[in-house]
Amino acid sequence: MDLNLKNKKVFISGSTKGIGFETAKLFLKEGASVIINGRTDKSVNEAISELNNPNVKGITADFSDESNINSLIKKLPNDIDILVNNVGIFRGKDFKDETPDDWSDHIQVNLMSGVKLSKHFLPKMINRNWGRILFISSECSTLVPxxxxxxxxxxxxxxxxxxGLAKLTKGSNVTVNTIIPGSTLTEGSKKFLEETAKRENKTKDQVEREFFKDIRDSSLISRFLSVKEVANTILYxxxxxxxxxxxxxxxxxxGSMGSII
Ligand SMILES: NC(=O)c1ccc[n+]([C@@H]2O[C@H](COP(=O)([O-])OP(=O)(O)OC[C@H]3O[C@@H](n4cnc5c(N)ncnc54)[C@H](OP(=O)(O)O)[C@@H]3O)[C@@H](O)[C@H]2O)c1
Structure with a gap:
């Protein structure tokens, strides 16, 4: 199927690894131009050389730092067609050990990154009467471990x-949708497995097996999703x-969320 993505300009936040990286790879295959992002020049440059495509560029910016976000927005072209709000941090920690900074980090990186980028790009997309804004949420939004x-x-x-943002597109050809992945085997979830293994004094394999038996027992596929399965959906x-x-x-x-819609 031709996804008609040739020459579309795409920005993907947090895309040197994991779901974002795989999504960049698939967009490039479809002939889109992609700007990737990560926190360090090193990780951004390594990802660019791995993608090995003339249509990829990178911008280093840390979404936990307000000034970095402002300078990223200045560096991005105004005519981005597709904004993928992918960046997200997830660290397992007992509630009793969480600090106010842990909370503000999660809100700043996971939520405010997309709020700020959308505030900048949505009016421009509406003016051009075409655009796509995708938010990458998580099964945890309703499972709430x-x-x-x-x-x-x-x-x-x-x-x-x-x-709510989608409601602001009424009558235009701009759409705003949320993609909700389940547990996906990325660097982030590998780290999560390692941290849990350390905290609970278990091996990583044990944690992984127990995860689908005891914790994510609602998963119908009873395995981690691949980054490609998630990225294919983002592309469509x-x-x-x-x-x-x-x-x-x-x-x-x-199937982990179990709802009919
Ligand atoms: N993996 C899962 O099981 C799963 C499940 C449901 C939803 N999700 C969601 O899917 C999205 C992608 O997750 P993932 O697992 O693919 O992530 P990942 O493998 O942990 O990759 C994280 C990416 O985000 C970048 N990043 C991290 N913190 C950043 C920051 N403060 N500023 C800028 N870039 C930052 C990293 O870049 P550098 O290292 O280069 O800085 C890297 O490219 C997230 O929103 C996540 O919540 C994941």
Missing amino acids: GDLLRYSVSKASVSVFSS FSSPLSSGTNGASIRVDG
Whole structure:
């Protein structure tokens, strides 16, 4: 299927690794131009050389730092067609050990990154009467695991913000949708497995097996999703072919959320 993404200009936040990186790879395959992002010049340059495509560029910026976000926005071209608000941090920690900084970090990176970028790009997309804004939320927005409270709250806020933002596109060809991945095997989730193994004095394999047996037992596929499964979905809802879908939450959760819509 031709996704009609050739020559579209794409920005993906937090895309030197994981779901964002795989999404960049697929956009490039479709002939789009992609700007990737990460916190260090080193990680951005390494990702660019791995992608090995003349249509990829990178901008270093840390979304936990307000001034970095402002300078990133100044460096981005105004005519971005597709904004993928992908950046997200998730650290497992007992509620009793969480600090106010842990909470503000999650809100700043997971929610405010997308709020700020959308505030900048949505009016421009509306003026050009075409655009796609995608938010990457998480199954945790409704499953709300006890050791990921601040992450779940930040992701539920992302879903709410995305749904409200879509209402501002009424009557235009701009769409805003939320993609909701389930547990996906990325560097981030590998780290999560390692941290949990350390905290609970178990091996990583043990944590992984127990995860789908005891914690994510609602998963129908009973395995981690691949980054490609999630990125394929992001690509489709970024494409002109998805023009009938706006203000939606699309689950790529392997069935874990269990809801009928
Ligand atoms: N993996 C899962 O199981 C899962 C499940 C549901 C939803 N999600 C969501 O999917 C999205 C992608 O997750 P992932 O697992 O693919 O992530 P990941 O593998 O942990 O990759 C994180 C990416 O974000 C960048 N990053 C991290 N903090 C940043 C910051 N403060 N500013 C700028 N860039 C930053 C990293 O770049 P550098 O290292 O180069 O700085 C890296 O490119 C997130 O929103 C996550 O919440 C993931």
